[in-house]
Amino acid sequence: MKKVLVILLLAVVGFYISETFFDIGFGNSHFVNNEVIKPVKDTYLQQTVQELKVANTVTSIVVNFRGFDTLGEVTVLFLSVTALGSILYKRRHHVGDRSVLFSASSIVTAGSKLLFPAIVLLGTYVFIHGHLSPGGGFQGGVIIATGFLLMLLAYENYSVSHTNLAIVESLAGVTFAGVGLLGFVYGEQGTFLENFLPSGVLNDLFSGGVIPIIYIAVGFKVAAELTGVIYTVLNEKGEQNG
Amino acid sequence: MIAFILISVLLVLMIAAAIYAVVQKDLLYAVIATGIISLVLSILFYLLQAPDVALTEATIGVALTTIIFVITIRNTERMEVEADKEENIKSTKK
Amino acid sequence: MDSTYFQYLDYAIYGSAVLVILIGLYAALVKKSLLKIVLGLSIMEAGVNLLFVALGYLKGGTAPIFSDGYDPSQVMVDPVPQALVLTAIVIGFGVTAVALSLVIRLWRHHHTLYIDEIKNLKW
Numbered sequence: 063m064k065k066v067l068v069i070l071l072l073a074v075v076g077f078y079i080s081e082t083f084f085d086i087g088f089g090n091s092h093f094v095n096n097e098v099i100k101p102v103k104d105t106y107l108q109q110t111v112q113e114l115k116v117a118n119t120v121t122s123i124v125v126n127f128r129g130f131d132t133l134g135e136v137t138v139l140f141l142s143v144t145a146l147g148s149i150l151y152k153r154r155h156h157v158g159d160r161s162v163l164f165s166a167s168s169i170v171t172a173g174s175k176l177l178f179p180a181i182v183l184l185g186t187y188v189f190i191h192g193h194l195s196p197g198g199g200f201q202g203g204v205i206i207a208t209g210f211l212l213m214l215l216a217y218e219n220y221s222v223s224h225t226n227l228a229i230v231e232s233l234a235g236v237t238f239a240g241v242g243l244l245g246f247v248y249g250e251q252g253t254f255l256e257n258f259l260p261s262g263v264l265n266d267l268f269s270g271g272v273i274p275i276i277y278i279a280v281g282f283k284v285a286a287e288l289t290g291v292i293y294t295v296l297n298e299k300g301e302q303n304g
Numbered sequence: 305m306i307a308f309i310l311i312s313v314l315l316v317l318m319i320a321a322a323i324y325a326v327v328q329k330d331l332l333y334a335v336i337a338t339g340i341i342s343l344v345l346s347i348l349f350y351l352l353q354a355p356d357v358a359l360t361e362a363t364i365g366v367a368l369t370t371i372i373f374v375i376t377i378r379n380t381e382r383m384e385v386e387a388d389k390e391e392n393i394k395s396t397k398k
Numbered sequence: 399m400d401s402t403y404f405q406y407l408d409y410a411i412y413g414s415a416v417l418v419i420l421i422g423l424y425a426a427l428v429k430k431s432l433l434k435i436v437l438g439l440s441i442m443e444a445g446v447n448l449l450f451v452a453l454g455y456l457k458g459g460t461a462p463i464f465s466d467g468y469d470p471s472q473v474m475v476d477p478v479p480q481a482l483v484l485t486a487i488v489i490g491f492g493v494t495a496v497a498l499s500l501v502i503r504l505w506r507h508h509h510t511l512y513i514d515e516i517k518n519l520k521w
Contacts, residue, residue: 068427072420080416083449088408089457103476111468119462119474120356123481135485142492146499188359196355196463200488204363211371264467288368291495295375298502311407315414322418322441326425331433338440341418345444348411353461354451354480357487361447364491369440376433376498380505384431385512 115261116193116270124198125273129242129255136238136280140231143287147294165218174216181209189281193270199277203284210289214296222293227286234283241272241279311351318344329384335373342366411452418445432504432511436497443490447483454479 110122124132165171189202213220245256257271268274318341325337342365349358422445425438454476462477501511508516 065428068424072424075423076416076420079419080413083412083416083453084409086453088411088452089455099476103478106477107462107474108468111464117464118356119464119477120480120484123477124484128481131485135488138489139492142496145496149496149499149503196359196461198356200484201356201359201363204360204368208363208367211367265465292368292371295372295499298375298379308407312410315410319414319417319421322421325437325441326421326429326434331431334434334437338437341441341444345448348448349451352451352455353459353475354483355461355463357447357451357480357483360484360487364487365444368491369494372495372498373433373437376502379502380433380511384429384434385510 111264113261114257114270114273115264115266116273117265118193118196118198120196121193121198121273121277122270125276126255126257126271129276132280133238133242133255136235136283139284139287140235143291146291150294150298166216170216174212178209178213181212182206185209185281185285189277190274191267192277192281193273194265194267199280200284202281204288206281206285207288207292211292214292222289224290224293227290227293231283231286231290234279234286237279238276238283241276307351311348314344314348318348331377331382331384332374335370335377338373339366339370342369412449415445415449415452418442418448430513432501432513435513436494436501439497440490440494443486447486447490450479450483450486 106123106127107119110116110119114122114126116122116126185202185205187202188197188205189199192198192202210222214222242255245254245258246252248258249256250258257273259271261271262269321337321340321344325334325341328334328337342361345365346358346362349355349361419442422438422440422442425441426435429435429438456473456475459473459475462474462480504516505511510516
């Protein structure tokens, strides 16, 4: 009886959603070229190249034009990692007391020692060049966390100091908010998160004002946070059931 | 013509993986099917001309979500137990 | 080729995104194991992100990255939905992580993941 009611509800919801979207059409220009959406899109595309001199439009929207939402997203990620750490609370922290019981085979241990510097280098490249090619702080930070996950799964007694991770994460968050507050002092209009450094030439590494600085801070913060999450979850010693 | 066939195959694969993830009782296989959904989604984002979103979905959806689910399964149970309600309730009222 | 190709595609991409949302919602409403419910939430978020990015596509458009300089005659896809979906993917991962930590904590206390039984044992 419950399943019949659920399927009926899903059919009604699905019918109304899909009817709206089939009306809009896919790839049609009459939806994007009406008088509300077209000015916003054209203004963003034009100002990105001519005023900010940044090549990647999505980066300039995320960091500069809608930068306050990114500050909110970084706060939500920080809150969720804190909640996870405090729910899985343990009294004592033994080294080597982990879910993974045995060390991996010798191919995995030898290979991961070679791959780890390459993965960290790739992640650093992605978040430094966030304003020139696809990429940015979030993508690069997650790639670095994946590198740490590889080392944690291959070796039995590899450990990362939780204190160092907390220090890096807090300093990066303070840098983001601090650069925003400097916009009050040095900016022309005196608003929060304003771009006060000079923008250089298009496709240069030092172009775009404060955008590379903010994205590097976000990259460090996300990498430290996600490594902390993986380390907390791996140290859960549940009961042994195969 | 090639793009037409490629997109059709990817969409059918995505729906098949979603149905498999919901129906299967062995939870480890369901988690891997969710990883396949994220992989197909990342290729579709690239074909819709959105490379930033494709990078983000490929790393977060495939690597991190799968590893967190697998560690949770290792600490709890592996098979989804839905069989006899009476037996399950009686077994804990010892 | 153009008109039939795009007519088929607009039913296909929107239709399969809505289908994936409905499958995830079914798993979250009907299933009785806590891990399956969280898995359904994760599948639903994937469908919603696909629906959103497919909304900003333009025929013959390219990615919004200016590698060669500014060319006003080139058609580019809409960059605003892509910026919103970037945030949504990261927050979706945060929600899944907190939900799974609650599942581990409930297992430590009740030793079962079957919600009818957790509702029956009062304390």
